[in-house]
Amino acid sequence: MAGSLMKRMSSSFKKKKSIVKDDDDETNASASSSFPSSSVSSNEEKKMTGGGGNTKTNTNGSDYVPPKKRNEFTFTLPSSSDERDQKWDVIIVGAGVAGASLACVLGDEGRKVLCVERDATTPERIVGELLQPGGYKKLKELGLESCVENIDAQKVYGYTMYKDGEEATMMYPLDEQSLNDDIAGRSFHNGRFVQQLRRKAYGNKNVTLREGTVKFLVKENGETWNDEANDGGVAGIAYDIGGDEWVNGQLVAGKEKPKRFTSYAPLTIVCDGHFSSLRKKLADNKIDHPSHFVGLILDGAPSEILGENANQGHVVLGDPSPVLFYPISSKEVRCLVDIPSHVKMPRVKDGSMAKYVLEKILPQVPKRVQPYLKIAVERGDFKAMPNKTMPANPKRTKGAVLLGDSFNMRHPLTGGGMTVALSDIATFKSTLQPLGPSFRDGQSDAYNISGIQKAVDEFYAHRTRPALTINTLANALYKVFTKSENSGMEEMRKACFQYLKLGGGYARGPIALLSGLDPNPLNLVTHFFAVAVFGMGRLLVPLPTPERCWEGLKVLSGATQIIVPIVNGEGILRMFFPATIRRRLGYI
Numbered sequence: 167m168a169g170s171l172m173k174r175m176s177s178s179f180k181k182k183k184s185i186v187k188d189d190d191d192e193t194n195a196s197a198s199s200s201f202p203s204s205s206v207s208s209n210e211e212k213k214m215t216g217g218g219g220n221t222k223t224n225t226n227g228s229d230y231v232p233p234k235k236r237n238e239f240t241f242t243l244p245s246s247s248d249e250r251d252q253k254w255d256v257i258i259v260g261a262g263v264a265g266a267s268l269a270c271v272l273g274d275e276g277r278k279v280l281c282v283e284r285d286a287t288t289p290e291r292i293v294g295e296l297l298q299p300g301g302y303k304k305l306k307e308l309g310l311e312s313c314v315e316n317i318d319a320q321k322v323y324g325y326t327m328y329k330d331g332e333e334a335t336m337m338y339p340l341d342e343q344s345l346n347d348d349i350a351g352r353s354f355h356n357g358r359f360v361q362q363l364r365r366k367a368y369g370n371k372n373v374t375l376r377e378g379t380v381k382f383l384v385k386e387n388g389e390t391w392n393d394e395a396n397d398g399g400v401a402g403i404a405y406d407i408g409g410d411e412w413v414n415g416q417l418v419a420g421k422e423k424p425k426r427f428t429s430y431a432p433l434t435i436v437c438d439g440h441f442s443s444l445r446k447k448l449a450d451n452k453i454d455h456p457s458h459f460v461g462l463i464l465d466g467a468p469s470e471i472l473g474e475n476a477n478q479g480h481v482v483l484g485d486p487s488p489v490l491f492y493p494i495s496s497k498e499v500r501c502l503v504d505i506p507s508h509v510k511m512p513r514v515k516d517g518s519m520a521k522y523v524l525e526k527i528l529p530q531v532p533k534r535v536q537p538y539l540k541i542a543v544e545r546g547d548f549k550a551m552p553n554k555t556m557p558a559n560p561k562r563t564k565g566a567v568l569l570g571d572s573f574n575m576r577h578p579l580t581g582g583g584m585t586v587a588l589s590d591i592a593t594f595k596s597t598l599q600p601l602g603p604s605f606r607d608g609q610s611d612a613y614n615i616s617g618i619q620k621a622v623d624e625f626y627a628h629r630t631r632p633a634l635t636i637n638t639l640a641n642a643l644y645k646v647f648t649k650s651e652n653s654g655m656e657e658m659r660k661a662c663f664q665y666l667k668l669g670g671g672y673a674r675g676p677i678a679l680l681s682g683l684d685p686n687p688l689n690l691v692t693h694f695f696a697v698a699v700f701g702m703g704r705l706l707v708p709l710p711t712p713e714r715c716w717e718g719l720k721v722l723s724g725a726t727q728i729i730v731p732i733v734n735g736e737g738i739l740r741m742f743f744p745a746t747i748r749r750r751l752g753y754i
C-alpha cells in the first residue's frame with residue numbers, strides 16, 4: 167500500500183486536488199454562484215475557456231527556466247499513520263505565499279517544521295502577482311529575496327491612473343538608499359514565485375514538505391478538534407495522502423483510497439488561503455464578496471503594450487469599476503477586469519464575457535492597449551477569482567494560529583495581500599524568537615505551551631499597524647473607485663483622481679500607504695479626508711451656491727460612509743491605539 171502510494175506521489179504529471187468545502191458556503195454565496203454551473207469545483211480558482219480558444223501560458227520569459235518535471239519534489243511518506251512519537255516544533259498547513267515563506271523562516275530559526283501542501287505542482291492563478299515595495303522589503307528582511315530571482319520578475323516603480331482620457335502618474339517614494347538596496351515592487355507569475363519559496367523550504371534541512379490534504383485539526387488523542395472548551399488546545403493535524411486526482415480538467419476518484427495520517431506539534435499554523443476550510447473553527451469572521459476579478463494575459467513586451475510607463479501598475483477608473491494592467495514577465499502583461507457584485511457575472515460559454523469585455527471595457531482602456539486586449543479576449547483564456555474582504559477576528563485558540571488569507575483578506579485592487587502576509591510573518595518571527603529554537607522550557611523536554619500562547623497574543627497585538635492600514639486603504643479605495651449612482655460618492659471618485667494628479671506631497675502620501683512603505687493609519691485617515699475636503703472645495707469654486715454647498719456636504723458624508731464601516735470592521739481601538747494601551751483595556 168505504502169509503496170504504491172509513494173509511486174503515485176512522485177508520478178509527475180497528475181495534478182492532485184481534493185474537494186475542500188468552500189467558505190463561500192458559510193456566507194453570501196451569490197457572487198460565486200453566478201459562475202457557469204459547468205465551471206470547476208467551487209473552491210478552486212475558475213478557469214474559464216471560451217469560444218473554442220486554446221489555453222496558452224507563456225513561460226518563455228528571459229531568465230525563467232520552467233522546471234523539467236511538473237512535480238519536482240520527491241516526498242516520502244510518514245513512518246507511521248500516527249506520528250505521536252515524532253513531535254514537530256511547528257506544523258504549517260499550506261505552502262502558498264504565507265505557508266512556504268513561514269516554513270523557510272522558522273526552519274532558518276532552527277525549528278523542526280512539517281509543512282503539508284495539497285498540491286505541490288506550480289500553481290497557475292491570477293492572484294498575488296504584484297508584490298508592493300513594502301512587501302519586497304519584508305521579503306528581504308526575511309532573507310527570501312532570492313525567491314523573486316530567475317522567474318522573469320519585473321520591477322515596478324509606481325502607478326499610472328486613467329480617468330475620462332486624463333492620466334496621473336505617481337512614483338513610489340523611494341529614496342536613494344532604497345533604490346541602491348533595489349527596493350521596488352516586483353511583478354511576476356504567482357506560481358513561479360510560490361514554487362521558488364517551496365523550493366527554498368524544501369532545501370531547508372529543518373523543513374519537511376509533504377503533499378497531502380489537511381482534513382481537520384486534532385486534539386491530544388488524535389481525534390477531531392472542535393473547540394477549546396471541550397477539546398483543550400489544538401495538538402496537530404489529520405491529513406490525507408493520495409486519492410482523487412485531476413485528469414484533463416476533471417476530478418476523478420483515484421484507484422486507491424487516500425491514506426490518513428496524523429501529526430502533532432505544540433503549534434499549528436494554518437495558512438490554507440482564500441478558500442480556507444479550517445478557519446471556521448479558529449475565528450469568527452465576517453466575509454464580504456465585493457466583486458470578482460476576471461484575468462487575461464496580453465502577449466507582448468510590457469513596453470510595447472504599456473508604453474514608457476511599462477514598469478508601473480496601470481489603473482483605469484472605469485465604469486462600473488477599475489481595470490488593472492501590470493507586467494508579469496518580460497513578454498506578458500496581466501489584465502484584471504473587476505466585476506462588482508451588483509453586476510450580473512457574464513458567462514464565458516455563451517460568449518457574454520467576451521462581449522462584455524469587448525463592448526463595455528475595451529473602449530475605456532488606453533488606445534495602445536486595446537489591440538492586445540482584443541487578441542486576448544478572442545483567445546478566450548479567461549480566469550476568474552472572487553474578491554473577498556475579511557477583517558481578522560481570531561478566537562485565540564491554544565496551539566493554533568491563522569496566517570495569510572485564511573486569517574485576513576482585503577480587496578486585491580491595491581495588491582496588498584502578500585505584503586500583509588510577509589509583514590505578519592516578520593512580526594510572528596520576532597514574537598516567537600525569545601522562546602528559542604524548539605519552544606522547549608530550559609533544559610526540560612517539555613514544550614513551553616504558555617510561552618507559545620503568549621507569543622501568539624503578542625503577534626495579534628503587534629501586527630495591527632501595517633495590516634490594518636493596507637486593508638483599510640484597499641477596501642476604501644475600491645469603494646471610491648467604483649462608479650456610484652450617489653452624486654456625492656461620484657464626486658469623491660473624481661476628487662480622488664484630481665488630488666492624486668496634483669502630484670508632489672498629495673500623491674506621495676497615498677502611494678506610500680498603498681506600497682506598504684508607510685504603515686501609519688493616521689496618515690491614511692488624514693489623506694482620505696483631505697481628498698473629501700478637496701472634493702468639497704472643487705464644488706464650492708467659483709460660486710458656493712446652496713446646491714453646490716449641499717453637493718459638497720454629500721461628498722463629506724459619502725467619504726464618512728465609506729471609511730467608518732471599514733475602520734469599524736478592522737477595529738478602531740486596534741487601529742489607533744498602541745498595543746500597550748489596548749492590553750491595559752483588555753483588548754488585543
Ligand SMILES: Cc1cc2nc3c(=O)[nH]c(=O)nc-3n(C[C@H](O)[C@H](O)[C@H](O)COP(=O)(O)OP(=O)(O)OC[C@H]3O[C@@H](n4cnc5c(N)ncnc54)[C@H](O)[C@@H]3O)c2cc1C
Nearest residue numbers: 260262263264284293294295296380439570571581583584
Ligand atoms: C484576484 C486576486 C488578486 C490578487 N492580487 C494580489 C497582488 O497582486 N498582490 C498581492 O500582494 N496580493 C494579491 N492578492 C492576495 C494574495 O493572493 C494573497 O494575499 C496571498 O496569496 C495569500 O497567501 P496565502 O499563503 O495565505 O494563500 P495562498 O497563496 O493561496 O496559499 C494557500 C495554500 O494552501 C494550500 N491549501 C489549501 N487548503 C489546503 C489543505 N486543506 N491542505 C493542505 N494545503 C491546503 C493551497 O493549495 C495553497 O497552496 C490577490 C488576491 C486575489 C483574490
